[in-house]
Amino acid sequence: MIEVKISYFESDSKEHFFNQLEKVEMSSKLNWMTKSKKWYTKRYIEELILFCALYTLIMLPELMKSISQADFIKTFLFFAIVYGIALFHCYYIFVLFLAKRYLLYGISAFVFTLFGAGFLLAVDYLWIDPTFYQTDEDTLLEHYVSHLVLCVISTAAILSIFLIRQYSSEVQKRNEAQLRLSEVNIKYLHAQLNPHFFFNMFNNLYGVSLTDPQRTPELILKLSNLMRYQLENANKETVTLDEELQFINSYIAVEKERVGQRCSIEYTIDDPQLLATQYHLAPFLLITLVENAFKHSLTIKNQWFVFIKVQIKPTCILLDIKNSIADELLQTHSTGIGLTNIQQRLELLYTNRYTLETKRENKCYTTSLQIYLN
Helix, strand or coil, X not given: CCXXXXXXXXXXXXXXXXXXXXXXXXXXXXXXXXXXXXXXXCHHHHHHHHHHHHHHHHCHHHHCCCCCHHHHHHHHHXXXXXXXXXXXXXXXXXXHHHCCCHHHHHHHHHHHHHHHHHHHHHHHHHHHCHHHHHHCCCCHHHHHHHHHHXXXXXXXXXXXXXXXXXXXXXXXXXXXXXXXHHHHHHHHHHHHCCHHHHHHHHHHHHHHHHHCHHHHHHHHHHHHHHHHHHHHHCCCCCEEHHHHHHHHHHHHHHHHHHHHHHCEEEEEEECCCCCCCCCEECCCCCHHHHHHHHHCCCCCCCCCEEEEEEEECCCEEEEEEEEECCCHHHCCCCCCHHHHHHHHHHHHHCCCCEEEEEEECCCEEEEEEEEECC
C-alpha cells in the first residue's frame, strides 16, 4: 500500500494564518465566558442581596420611624428567622417535591412548618417582644396560628421567587451551553476530524480495496457513519448514550485501519442492564477524550496502546482511557484547547455531577471521566 503524504508550502501560509486566528478567537471567547461569572452571581451573595431588599421593602414603614437600636435588632432577627425558615424549605425540603417524592415532601413540609412556627413564636415570646404577649388578650394558641400563617405565606412567597430564579438560571445555562456547543462543533469539525484524517482514511481505503476487497464495504460504512453522525447531531443538545458509543466504535474501527497492527487497541463496554439507550448526554463529549488518546500515544520505543473501557451503571457512566505516552520526537503539539473545552462543557452541563481526572505515570497516561446522568 502506498501512503500519500500531503505537504503544505508557503502558498498555504494565508490559510494557516486564518486557522491560527480562529483558534485564538475561540480561546478568547472561552476565557471571556469563564471570567464573565462575576462575584455577585454567587448563590450566597444573591441570597444576601435578596434578603436585604425584602427586609428593606417590608420594614420600610417601620424604618422611617425613629426606632431604637434594640428594636431594629429585634425586628431584623424576627425577619431573619422567617426568611431562614422559608429558605430552608426551598433548598432542603422542596428537593423532595422535585424528586417526585410527593408524600414524603408533604409530611416533611407540614412537620417543618409546624416546628418553624413554634420556634418563631418561642423566640418572639421569650426575647423579641415579651411585653406584647403579657398585655395582649389573645391566647397563646391564637398567636401560634398567626405565626403559622406567617410562615406559610412567607414560604410560599420566597419559594415563588426561588423558582423564578431557578428558571432564569436554567435558561441562562442553556443559552451558554448552546453557545459552547456551537463553538466546540466548529473546533471539532476543523481540528479534530480534519481533512488530514479523511485523506489518510481514503488512502487506506484504497489500499484495502486492492489487498482485501471484502473489507471495503464495511470500512466505507463506518466512515460514512462518522460523517453522518456529525451532520445529524451537530446542533442537538443531547443524544442517547448508545448513539455516542456507536460513534466511538466507528471511529475506533477506522483508526484501526489507519494504524494497522502497530497499535494495540481495546474497546469494551460494560452495560449489564442495557441502559445505554435510556441515558442521554451532550454529543461529541466522549469522543474528544478518545481522539486525544490516539493523537498523543504514538511511540516507537515502547508498546503503542490505547485501552478504552466504558462502564454504565444505574446512576452514572464511567469512561476510563489508558494510552501510551508518545516519544518525545513524535509528540504532537497541543494547544490544550480540546481539554479546556470539555472541562468547561462539563462544568456548564453537568455542574456538581461529574469528575474528570488525568494522571501520567511512567509509560502510561490515564484519563477517567465519571458523569451522573438522568
